[in-house]
Amino acid sequence: MKNRKVMFMSPLQVQTVEEEYVPGGLGDNEISVKLIYSLISPGTEQAMLAGTESWAQLPLCPGYASVSRVLEAGQGVKDFKPGDVVFHYGSHCEYQTVEVRDVVLKVPDGLNLKWVPFTRMATVAFTSLRVSNIELGDKVSVTGLGLVGNLAAQLARLQGATVIGVDLSKERLRTASQCGVNYTLEAGSGVKEKLMEITRGNGVSSHIEATGVPQVAVESLQYIGSEGEIILLGSPRGVFNTNVTDVLNYSHLANFGCITFKGAHEWRYPTEPDRFVKHSLVRNSLIVFDLMQRQQLQIEPLISHVIKPEQAADAYQGLRTDKDRYNGVLFDWSAEGEAR
Missing domain, CATH: 3.90.180.10 (Medium-chain alcohol dehydrogenases, catalytic domain)
Known part of the structure; x- marks a missing residue:
């Protein structure tokens, strides 16, 4: 054979x-x-x-x-x-x-x-929601609308947020709209202004960074409102040289800052359900099955x-x-x- x-x-x-x-x-x-x-x-x-x-x-x-x-x-x-x-x-x-x-x-x-194989990508994306403070009525942005970013955006919307997707690719933006993402913005100049218009000048309460590009993560801080959070879903790769003091000061001081950085690596949760831990990879995957069957996840x-x-x-x-x-x-x- x-x-x-x-x-x-x-x-x-x-x-x-x-x-x-x-x-x-x-x-x-x-x-x-x-x-x-x-x-x-x-x-x-x-x-x-x-x-x-x-x-x-x-x-x-x-x-x-x-x-x-x-x-x-x-x-x-x-x-x-x-x-x-x-x-x-x-x-x-x-x-x-x-x-x-x-x-x-x-x-x-x-x-x-x-x-069925997309269950893995959705389970990876699920981690960004599990670590977040996203609630009904929040405004959430997502940079990077590949498989994981798109699914994270869909899940944030299912959690009750208004979701703004950002990507360089017009085709990925079109796909995100087809999947129900509320707003899609082409990356580049003018994104912050459009995003602030959507959020009435407040910025988003949560930002999910799914590109894994360090520069994109740093530039995304400007989208986030006071007491907000940036969630690192894409594993950072590559080199980006910048003044880290400026990054920290922006997170600490701008608009009264207090921006929280959160890691959302898939393996931060156990594989199997545990009576002392609410979330697990298996539980998230079973939820994804259910969302697929009910066609709530596209x-x-x-x-x-x-x-x-x-x-x-x-x-x-x-x-x-x-x-x-x-x-x-x-x-x-x-x-x-x-x-x-």
Whole structure:
């Protein structure tokens, strides 16, 4: 049996390879699965592909979010059986073994399988809401309307906020409007003035920074009103030289300042529900399933490409150089004519 997988061979070099797959013995808490769809995480995977992440040594098989069918279950596995369709944090590898103690969830009946991998992106976005003070009636801005930023904006709106999305890409702004984001502003000169007009001169009470670009985070401080907060959802990458005293003084003094900085990394919450901790990755993911089923969270507009893994090199090239057209890219691992 052939096992296809996407490999980052060296910086900016992507190959889809085939190797012989020989099923091995499963551990008590493991399942073997076959991918149906896997989703590229543009930010994390592009950083890995660039060779700039010390924790991701090339060559490697990347991956972030998957929906798969269970082939076999270990003796200690009680919640999954062969034939079940599951969401998991999988790699772009057609056949793989998954530890069920990680995030592995049975997919609800009737849920569009192309939407399922986006659960990971929405769960990442959820962290920005969990750490925030966003309440009904608040004004919230989001910089960066890629997958995570768009979903964070949608979730903030569901939490009762009026949401202002900011991005350089006209196509991402159009997609955000299609997903129900209240206002969309093209990044550049005049954004602050437009934002202040929307907020009647008060600024936003919460700002979610989803680009991961340090300069954007610093420049976003001017959008935030007194006693507001900036939430760092995108992992900061790259170099930006500035006078940190000016940043701190602005946060401390401007308009009586008191701007709070909050980190919103996905892993700040436990994986499994805990009686002493309200939020967890599993709980957030189950809520995302429910929001998708009730079509309160819009996923279809985020899907830009559904392609075969053999087209992986083109996909990563598009995500790097053609961000207007490439956004949500799914690998379809089905064989020709295979029913799902």
